[in-house]
Amino acid sequence: MDISQGRGWAAKGDGSHTVITLFGDWIARRDGIEEGAAGRVLATGAPALAFEAGGLGRWDCALIAFLSTLRDGARQGNVAFDEAGLPMSARRLLALASPAVPVPAPPPEMPFVSRIGRWGVSLYAETLEAAALVGGTGLRGIAALRGRSPMRGQDLLDCMREAGAAALPIVTVVNLLVGGILAFVGAVQLRRFGADVYVASMVGVAVVREMAALMTAIIMAGRTGGAYAAHLATMQGNEEIDALRAFGIPVFDVLVLPRVLALTAMLPILYLYGCAMGVFGGFVVAVATLDVSAVSYVAEIRLAVSGNQFVLGLLKSLTFGALIALVGCRVGLAAGRSAAAIGRAATHAVVAGIVGVIVLDAVFAICARALGV
Amino acid sequence: MPSRWKLQVEGLAVGFGDVVVLRDVSFRIAAGSIFAVMGGSGCGKSTVLKAMIGLLRPSAGVIHVGGEDYWAADDARRAEIGRGFGILFQNGALWNSMSVADNVALPLRMLTRLDEAAIAALVRVKLSLVGLGGAGGTMPAELSGGMRKRAALARALALDPDILFFDEPTSGLDPVTAKRLDDLILELRDGFGTTVVMVSHDLPSLFGICDDGIFLDAGSRTAIASGAPAMLRDQCQQPFVRAFMTRERPPDDGEASP
Numbered sequence: 001m002d003i004s005q006g007r008g009w010a011a012k013g014d015g016s017h018t019v020i021t022l023f024g025d026w027i028a029r030r031d032g033i034e035e036g037a038a039g040r041v042l043a044t045g046a047p048a049l050a051f052e053a054g055g056l057g058r059w060d061c062a063l064i065a066f067l068s069t070l071r072d073g074a075r076q077g078n079v080a081f082d083e084a085g086l087p088m089s090a091r092r093l094l095a096l097a098s099p100a101v102p103v104p105a106p107p108p109e110m111p112f113v114s115r116i117g118r119w120g121v122s123l124y125a126e127t128l129e130a131a132a133l134v135g136g137t138g139l140r141g142i143a144a145l146r147g148r149s150p151m152r153g154q155d156l157l158d159c160m161r162e163a164g165a166a167a168l169p170i171v172t173v174v175n176l177l178v179g180g181i182l183a184f185v186g187a188v189q190l191r192r193f194g195a196d197v198y199v200a201s202m203v204g205v206a207v208v209r210e211m212a213a214l215m216t217a218i219i220m221a222g223r224t225g226g227a228y229a230a231h232l233a234t235m236q237g238n239e240e241i242d243a244l245r246a247f248g249i250p251v252f253d254v255l256v257l258p259r260v261l262a263l264t265a266m267l268p269i270l271y272l273y274g275c276a277m278g279v280f281g282g283f284v285v286a287v288a289t290l291d292v293s294a295v296s297y298v299a300e301i302r303l304a305v306s307g308n309q310f311v312l313g314l315l316k317s318l319t320f321g322a323l324i325a326l327v328g329c330r331v332g333l334a335a336g337r338s339a340a341a342i343g344r345a346a347t348h349a350v351v352a353g354i355v356g357v358i359v360l361d362a363v364f365a366i367c368a369r370a371l372g373v
Numbered sequence: 374m375p376s377r378w379k380l381q382v383e384g385l386a387v388g389f390g391d392v393v394v395l396r397d398v399s400f401r402i403a404a405g406s407i408f409a410v411m412g413g414s415g416c417g418k419s420t421v422l423k424a425m426i427g428l429l430r431p432s433a434g435v436i437h438v439g440g441e442d443y444w445a446a447d448d449a450r451r452a453e454i455g456r457g458f459g460i461l462f463q464n465g466a467l468w469n470s471m472s473v474a475d476n477v478a479l480p481l482r483m484l485t486r487l488d489e490a491a492i493a494a495l496v497r498v499k500l501s502l503v504g505l506g507g508a509g510g511t512m513p514a515e516l517s518g519g520m521r522k523r524a525a526l527a528r529a530l531a532l533d534p535d536i537l538f539f540d541e542p543t544s545g546l547d548p549v550t551a552k553r554l555d556d557l558i559l560e561l562r563d564g565f566g567t568t569v570v571m572v573s574h575d576l577p578s579l580f581g582i583c584d585d586g587i588f589l590d591a592g593s594r595t596a597i598a599s600g601a602p603a604m605l606r607d608q609c610q611q612p613f614v615r616a617f618m619t620r621e622r623p624p625d626d627g628e629a630s631p
Contacts, residue, residue, distance in 0.1 A: 025575050027533070028487070028491075028495055028533055029487075029532055029533060030489070031488075032487045033487070033490075033491040033494050033495065034492045035491070035494075060565060061495055061498055061502075061530070061533050062495075062535035063617055064498050064502070064564075065494050065495055065497070065498040067503065068498055069494070071425070089564045089565070089566065090564070092560055092562075092564050093502065093564035093565070096501075096502050096504075096557075096560050096561075096564065097498055097501040097502045097506075098501070098506075130577050246590060327609055340469070
C-alpha cells in the first residue's frame with residue numbers, strides 16, 4: 001500500500017515497517033531539496049524504515065541531506081532505521097554525517113560596568129605606554145646623537161631619504177596648489193576694496209604660519225606615518241620583531257629611533273620647501289590673474305612675513321614630525337599578527353596622525369596668540 | 374559512458390616573459406581517483422594547479438576537463454566548467470567576515486536558484502559531513518587550524534563538485550589532524566565518487582591515499598616521473614625521486630646543507 005511519495009522517492013508499508021524506494025536522479029544544484037520530505041515519511045508512524053535503491057540514478061548531497069534528516073528524525077522517534085538497502089557509498093557518507101564535535105562556546109558578554117572598567121584600565125595602560133615611548137625616544141635619541149646607540153647610521157639615512165627627498169613631488173604639488181587657491185580666494189575679497197596687492201601678504205602669512213606646516217604634516221601622516229605602521233605591523237606578523245627581541249637586539253633603537261629621528265629632522269626642511277612652493281603658487285596666480293606686478297608681490301611678501309613666523313612654523317613642523325612618527329611606530333608595534341591587522345594599523349596611524357596634527361596645531365595657535373607672535 | 378579520464382593535460386607550459394616555469398607537462402587523471410602532483414619546493418606544483426583551476430593561462434598545451442578543452446572555451450563556458458570544481462586552498466582561504474555556514478552558503482546563493490531553506494539544509498549536511506555539524510554559527514577566526522581546513526573543505530563541497538583540488542591539504546596540521554583529514558578525503562571520494570587532485574609533499578599523506586601522480590622537477594621544469602607515490606618510492610629509477618619519496622639526500626647532493 002502506498003503511504004506517501006515525493007520527488008525521487010515512494011514509501012510503501014504494511015503497518016509494521018515502511019520500505020522507501022529511491023529512484024531517479026538526486027542533484028541538489030539542479031533539483032533543490034524537497035522540503036519536509038523526511039517529515040512526511042516519519043509521519044506515517046511506521047516503527048521501522050527500510051530502503052530499496054535499485055532504481056537510483058546519479059545522486060549527491062541532496063540524497064544525503066534527505067537520508068540524514070530521516071535518520072536523525074527516526075532516532076528521535078525510536079524508529080528503527082535499516083540502511084542495508086542503501087548503496088554502500090551512501091551508507092559511508094551517512095556515517096560521516098553524524099552529529100559532530102561540540103564547538104567551543106563564545107565567551108559570555110561582559111556587563112556594562114566591567115566594560116567601562118576594562119576600557120579605563122586599557123586607556124591608562126595605553127597612556128603609560130605612550131609616555132614611555134616619548135620618554136624613551138628622548139633618552140635614546142640623545143644617546144644616539146652622542147654615538148652611544150646601536151642604531152645603524154645606514155638605517156637613519158634610508159629613513160631620511162624615504163621621509164625627505166622621496167616626498168618632494170607630492171609636497172610640491174600640494175603646496176603649489178594651496179598657495180594658488182589662497183591667492184584666488186583672497187583676490188575675490190580684496191578686489192572689492194581695490195587692495196589687490198595685499199594678496200601677497202595674505203598668501204605669505206597664511207602659507208608660512210599655517211598652511212605649509214599643516215598641509216605638509218598631513219601629507220606626511222598619510223604617506224609616511226601610515227607606511228611606518230604598516231611596515232612594523234608586517235614585521236610583527238612575520239615574527240621579525242620577535243626575532244630581534246629573542247636576540248636581545250633593542251627593538252626601539254633599531255626600528256623606532258631611526259624613523260622618529262628621520263621624520264623629525266625632515267619635516268622642518270619639507271616645511272621650508274613647502275613655504276617656497278606655496279608662495280610661488282600664489283605668485284603665479286596673482287601675476288597671471290590680478291593687477292599685481294612680480295616686483296610688488298615679492299616686495300609685499302618681504303614686508304608681511306617676519307622671521308618669527310618662520311620660527312613658529314619650524315617649531316610646529318618639528319613637533320608634527322615627532323608626533324606622526326611616534327604614532328606610526330606605536331600603532332605598528334601594537335598591531336595584531338594577522339594580515340587584516342596590517343590594514344587596520346595603517347588606517348589607524350593615518351587617522352590618529354592627522355587628528356593629532358590638527359589638535360596640536362590648535363594648541364600652537366592658542367599659545368602663539370597668548371605670546372603675541 | 375564518458376571517458377574514464379576526468380582530466381587530461383597535454384604539453385602544458387607556463388612562462389612569464391622569458392622565464393619558463395613549466396614545460397611540456399602531460400598527464401591524465403582517471404575519474405574517481407586521487408591524483409598527486411608531487412615535487413620539491415619551487416618546482417611548479419602550484420602552477421600546475423592554478424592552470425587547471427583557471428587562475429593562470431598556460432602559454433602552451435591543452436587541458437581537457439571531461440573531454441572539453443578548458444582554455445579554448447570562452448570565459449562564460451570556462452566559469453561553467455569551473456562550477457564543477459571544488460578547491461581547498463592551502464590556508465583555507467575562508468572569508469573571514471562571514472560565519473562558517475555563510476562561507477558554505479555563499480556559492481549556493483550566488484550560483485544556484487535554490488531557496489534559503491534548501492540552502493540551509495545543504496549547508497547543514499555539508500558541515501556535518503566534514504565533522505563540523507555544530508559549528509555553522511562560528512566565525513573562521515574562532516576555529517583551530519584543522520577545523521578551518523574542514524570548514525574550507527565543506528565550502529569546496531558546496532556545489533557538489535566533480536573534481537576536488539587540494540593545495541597542500543595537510544600543511545600546518547599535526548600528524549593526527551592530518552591523518553583525520555586524509556581519511557575524510559578518502560571517505561568523501563568513496564562516497565561521492567569525486568575525482569581528487571592534490572598538490573602535496575607530505576609523504577605519509579601521499580602514500581596513504583593517492584592512487585596515481587606525477588613528479589615535477591625544479592631543474593628541468595617538467596615531469597620526470599609518474600605513478601602512484603608508493604610505486605615511485607619502491608621502483609622509480611630516478612635517484613632524486615627515490616630520495617624524495619624516502620626522505621633521503623640524493624646520492625649526488627651538491628648542496629652542503631639545506
